Amino acid sequence: MAKQHKAVALISGGLDSLLAVRVLQEQGIEVEGINFYTGFCVEGHTHAIRNHDKDKKKRNNALWAAEQLGIKLHIVDVIEEYKDVLLNPKHGYGANMNPCLDCKIFMVSKAVEWVKENHENGFDFIITGEVIGQRPMSQRKETMPIVANESGAEDILLRPLCAKNLPATKPELEGWVDREKLFDFSGRNRKPQMALAKKYGFTDYASPAGGCCFLTDKNYSDKLVDLWKGRGTREYEMDDIMLLKVGRHLRPKPEYKLIIARDAGESKFLEGYRKQFTNIQALSHNGPLTLVDGNMPDEEIEIAAGIVARYGQGRDAAQVEIQVSIPGSEPKKIQIKPLSMDEVLEEWHV
Numbered sequence: 001m002a003k004q005h006k007a008v009a010l011i012s013g014g015l016d017s018l019l020a021v022r023v024l025q026e027q028g029i030e031v032e033g034i035n036f037y038t039g040f041c042v043e044g045h046t047h048a049i050r051n052h053d054k055d056k057k058k059r060n061n062a063l064w065a066a067e068q069l070g071i072k073l074h075i076v077d078v079i080e081e082y083k084d085v086l087l088n089p090k091h092g093y094g095a096n097m098n099p100c101l102d103c104k105i106f107m108v109s110k111a112v113e114w115v116k117e118n119h120e121n122g123f124d125f126i127i128t129g130e131v132i133g134q135r136p137m138s139q140r141k142e143t144m145p146i147v148a149n150e151s152g153a154e155d156i157l158l159r160p161l162c163a164k165n166l167p168a169t170k171p172e173l174e175g176w177v178d179r180e181k182l183f184d185f186s187g188r189n190r191k192p193q194m195a196l197a198k199k200y201g202f203t204d205y206a207s208p209a210g211g212c213c214f215l216t217d218k219n220y221s222d223k224l225v226d227l228w229k230g231r232g233t234r235e236y237e238m239d240d241i242m243l244l245k246v247g248r249h250l251r252p253k254p255e256y257k258l259i260i261a262r263d264a265g266e267s268k269f270l271e272g273y274r275k276q277f278t279n280i281q282a283l284s285h286n287g288p289l290t291l292v293d294g295n296m297p298d299e300e301i302e303i304a305a306g307i308v309a310r311y312g313q314g315r316d317a318a319q320v321e322i323q324v325s326i327p328g329s330e331p332k333k334i335q336i337k338p339l340s341m342d343e344v345l346e347e348w349h350v
């Protein structure tokens with residue numbers, strides 16, 4: 001009996017990886033999925049936290065895609081290892097802090113490693129949903145061999161959606177996969193993918209717009225760079241990544257910034273950080289919980305409290321009672337006049 005060939009697919013949760021898997025399933029290949037969690041993934045976070053987005057579906061798209069495809073999904077935490085990719089990308093950054101080409105190489109190399117570690121499961125090759133010309137930095141004709149070579153995957157990396165535009169890989173040469181039934185998609189036009197999705201009956205897939213992570217977002221990238229500048233080091237922890245996704249970030253002085261919740265959902269989320277961070281909240285009026293990240297000098301407390309008062313329901317009051325809690329000390333209560341928007345902007349250094 002002919003050997004059943006197996007592939008592991010990089011699953012981001014987007015349409016392309018969904019289609020790439022289904023194309024191979026149609027050829028009788030057994031596929032399992034792998035999803036790498038860098039901490040910057042867009043999946044769910046802000047929708048799950050903000051009241052504002054409560055009508056949006058809260059789902060993990062990678063899990064959803066795996067469920068649609070009927071495949072096993074392995075979610076691998078790469079938060080620590082990913083730091084080097086983000087901090088020292090050999091191929092540089094995209095429009096924002098997104099090191100897409102290095103990221104792709106890293107993820108495919110992790111898949112190669114994973115296949116070796118799980119050799120008893122007999123995976124023969126790796127697939128991705130990459131399409132030539134789809135992304136300006138990482139998915140170009142010239143970058144396709146770079147990803148294959150620098151990841152160590154070489155000819156066991158197959159891109160079913162654009163394989164016909166690339167040299168044949170081992171699965172095609174060995175006849176495990178019929179090259180004729182693969183595709184030659186290229187460019188940013190999504191119509192061929194949408195038509196294929198329709199053919200396979202996929203309707204509710206994640207929007208193709210945007211990247212797979214927050215690093216492609218200008219706002220997020222600016223906040224990340226500001227954090228590094230403020231701390232004088234580019235080191236970061238998981239909590240930092242999470243907190244950059246939440247709240248309004250204002251930096252009254254280079255040595256500290258305020259993370260002000262934008263709604264009750266975010267205030268609730270920031271509650272979990274009360275023990276780690278100095279925090280400020282209005283007592284006399286409803287208002288957002290605010291964390292202080294960095295070293296706020298004593299003479300700055302009134303300015304910070306005035307800003308926090310400005311973002312609560314006491315913004316037009318003559319005085320607002322504010323509580324400032326420094327972990328390990330007794331909370332301090334102060335009466336403060338809320339700063340006007342102009343004064344807040346004057347203090348805002350981000």
Ligand code: SF4
Pocket residue numbers: 098099100101103104138211212213214215216
């Ligand atoms: S968008 Fe983010 S996850 Fe996707 S390739 Fe670029 S850096 Fe990596």
